[in-house]
Amino acid sequence: MDFPESGPARRAPHLRSLRIWSDIHTWTSLICTGFLLLLCLTGLPLIFHHELNHALGYQPDLSKGPDGAPRVSLDRVVEAAYDRRPGEVIQFIGFDRDEPHLINVAMGRSIDSPYEENNLVAIDWRGGTVLEAPKPSEGPVAFLLKLHADLFLGLPGKLFLGLMAFCFLLAIVSGVALYGPFRGKLAFGTVRHGRARHIAWLDLHSLVGIATLAWMLVVGTTGMVNTWADLMLKLWQGGQLAEMTGRYRDAPPPRRLASLETVVSHARAAAPDMTLTLIAFPGSILTSRNHYAVFMAGASPLTARLLKPALVDGETGTLTELRDMPWYMQALMLSQPLHFGDYGGLPLKILWAILDLATIWLLVSGLYLWIVRRRRSVARAVAYPSRASADGEPAE
Structure with a gap:
């Protein structure tokens, strides 16, 4: 000027x-x-991105699924994932907000292997059918x-x-x-x-x-x-998550994992008005080696982006703690969808x-x-x- x-x-x-x-x-x-x-x-x-991945075939097609079929138990989902990829372990189970019948199971060589190297198994919750694997790291959108x-x-x-x-x-x-x-x-x-x-x-x-x-x-x-997401995650892991799991620091890892259906039922009982978003298995990056972390979200378009982790004992399946995430993680969770206008359809x-x-x-x-x-x-x-x-x- x-x-x-x-x-x-x-x-x-x-x-x-x-x-x-x-x-x-x-x-x-x-x-x-x-x-x-x-x-x-x-x-x-x-x-x-969601529409393009569907159009280009990088997202599973649920249009031919069995409408009205009852949902299988989450333990059956776990079995189906292990049947599809034997020799690998489950790190996370994600529930798609836009596709309520789609479950994405992230599996790796070990529980602490880099999540970027995970393989995904897509499962139709209606009947437990294993779908064609999604390809989030492939294609022009990726x-x-x-x-x-x-x-x-x-x-x-x-x-x-x-x-x-x-x-x-x-x-x-x-x-x-x-x-x-x-x-x-x-x-x-x-x-x-x-x-x-x-x-x-x-x-x-x-x-x-x-x-x-x-x-x-x-x-x-x-x-x-x-751009600060990785740093915020590390801050949360070393802060709130370490505090929530502190008394388990010297405990041995679970000898046998509790039923996932039991784990989720305890988390839902503690937050009955929230929806299931993500489950991190014990030993993965988002939890401790002794806990499932069941991430719950609100029902409104705004609170659906704000996650609340419920830590559940990996062996007994009982709830250990449920807390709101700190303000900086909430700011991050609101920023990610808002950046791409992913709030109002x-x-x-x-x-x-x-x-x-x-x-x-x-x-x-x-x-x-x-x-x-x-x-x-x-x-x-x-x-x-x-x-x-x-x-x-x-x-x-």
């Missing part, structure tokens, strides 16, 4: 403040623009998700993208600080088409930026929080996609305006070298 660059007015405190905000807006935008374009372009199809989440660099990639998200938030805040002084007495939405082309682009850039402000703040903040996803496209245009237009400004500055420095030096512009 251009401000007066000569004379006493330039040294006025409020103009000096505007110059600082302008520099912050320019450089934070330049630092993160390339990566934000990548994130917006990859994030656009990821908004519809490729885009990995690129979007960490640039294929693991935790360093996530933290780097978190830094880019922070720059994005600084660019938004500085843009808001500049909006009022820059627009002056112009009516909201005014686009000055009769002047130079870059003036019209600047007006449009400001209009789209202020119109998408709330959405960009939400997506930028949730994106930054999501297809209408909200379409709105998210439109706002994503608007942000792509905003980034491109900002880059165009910076290039125009640089060209004008260079041309001015060449034409008036002494003035450029006096004003603090480089004289080339």
Whole structure:
């Protein structure tokens, strides 16, 4: 954005403040623009990841399942998983929120093997039929998700993208600080088409930026929080989880695991108004070697994302403790679906996609305006070298 660059007015405190905000807006935008374009372009199809995976065949098809058939016991589900992949052990059992009859059983070589190496067994809860295995790590959607989440660099990639998200938030805040002084007495939405082309682009850039402000703040903040997921999980494991399982620290592991149906019935009795989301088997990353962790969630669209772990003794099947997760884990659980608009079904996803496209245009237009400004500055420095030096512009 251009401000007066000569004379006493330039040294006025409020103009000096505007110059600082302008520099912050320019450089934070330049630092993160390339990566934000990548994130917006990859994030656009990821908004519809569930629909795309179904259409491309990477999610099990439950449309031909036995409607009305009674659900089998969870112990039968465990047996079916072990029959499908003998020699492996169950780490987790997940219950799909969008497909209530689908159970995903994650199995590994050992109970503590890396979860990224797990194999999934999909089971139709109606009758216990083993389905074609889901392929969450295969296909174009998985490729885009990995690129979007960490640039294929693991935790360093996530933290780097978190830094880019922070720059994005600084660019938004500085843009808001500049909006009022820059627009002056112009009516909201005014686009000055009769002047130079870059003036019209600047007006449009400001209009789209202020119109998408709330959405960009939400997506930028949730994106930054999501990059800290691994660190938050480790903090929870070393904090609340260690405290909840402290008295079992020196206890031997279970000689024989309790019936999963018994384990879940005790967890449900302690939280009767909540739904089953995930079961972590004793020794896996989300629990201790002595406990099942049964993660329960609320019934409303908002509380369905907030998990409450019930720790159940792995040998006796009795409830040990039930607690709300700490605030930082709750913030993470709310951020993950909100980032992709996964709260209000297809209408909200379409709105998210439109706002994503608007942000792509905003980034491109900002880059165009910076290039125009640089060209004008260079041309001015060449034409008036002494003035450029006096004003603090480089004289080339």
